[in-house]
Amino acid sequence: MIGYGRHDTEEELRVLNQLYSYLRLYVNYFQPVRKLIQKERFESRIKKRYDIAQTPYRRVLTSQHIKDEIKMKLERLYDKLNPAQLKR
Secondary structure, eight states, rough: OOSSOOOSHHHHHHHHHHHHHHHHHHHHHHHOOOOOOOOEEEEEEEEEEOOOBBBBHHHHHSSSOOOOHHHHHHHHHHOOOOOOHHOO
C-alpha cells in the first residue's frame, strides 16, 4: 500500500497513520488468511498444510478464549464497515 519511499515529515506521518487506521480495519475484517497448521519434511521436500482461509475477525468469533462482550463489540463495528469504502 505504501511502497518503499522515504516518509520523514510530520504531515506524511499524519497521513500514513490515518491510512493505516483504515487499512487495519480492511485487513482484519475483510481479507482472509490461511494459517499454517502442519509442516512435514520428506527428505528434501517440505509439505505444508493450511486450514481454510478466514479473516482474523471470523477467527476471533469462533475462538472460545474471547469473551462474549468483546465479540459483540466487534460485531457492532463490523456492521458499520463498508469494504469498498475502506479500500478507496
